[in-house]
Amino acid sequence: MNDIPGFEIGPNKLSSRIIDIKIKDETIEKLIFPFKKFDLTAIEYKPFTRFTIAKSLDDLTKNKLSILLNKIIRNRNLGCFIIGPENQNLNINDIFLVKLSTAISYLIGNPNHDSMAGKYYARFSVKHEDKSDSYLRKAYINMDLHTDGTYVKEITDWLLMTKIEEKNVEGGETTMLHLDDWEYCDELYNDPVGKENFVWSSPKSKNIEYKVEHPVFSEDENGKAQISYIDQFPEPKNMSQGNFLQKLSDCLEESKNKVISRLPVGSAIVANNYFWLHGRRPFKENKDLSRELLRIRGSFFKN
């Protein structure tokens, strides 16, 4: 399954649950022409073009890539891969990376509309100064472990985060935690408060006018824990919900089993959003600090 010509595939050094997929130069070369067929306006305005570029990527592998990506992302023991060019080269600019991220996403499922950006993907910067109302752009504060899509109605089965560029960065590592590696999973999952409905809302910048209700924990088809949680957005109704969320937050951040990694520029991390949590460590202060990320979140294709 792991042998695809033009790709280098193997377990990540920090966690065998994460698969590294490196795209060799020869494969990047073969993508340049089909990717140039559409400019970003076409890609943004005409959804079918996104399937076309996804197909051109998959065709290079005789459809083995889409099979592999779907197997990894749906496998409870894995559920995460890091994919990107093996080497940097001049053909790999921000537009190429938007298209590559799009192609990868459209081999897995349909992206949700990203209300923050008003389209199917969002590009955002983290810089020294910030006036926003969420932790997303606060460079010097830890972004605690969380899942995405907690405060929207759309189903968020998976998420993709691509590092488009980075300058003058120290710190800011990606933190990841798989629920089955979490020391406190059974304890928190078996607390009945975690299965009560919580109210979730979001700050203004997210452009979501409504609130949703759902529990923190749910059960998958094999009886295993799934989580939908972020620290900033639940509104506890009472003391027991407040105390539960505090304990949950402490137990997540205290975990010794977080995977702390430095995502290479040009690479994307793609994770199952039901049993992988993600976060970011604080950056070291630098007034020239700059990082640009791209995110896409969505649901799986239903066959």
Ligand SMILES: [Fe+2]
């Ligand atoms: Fe997130």
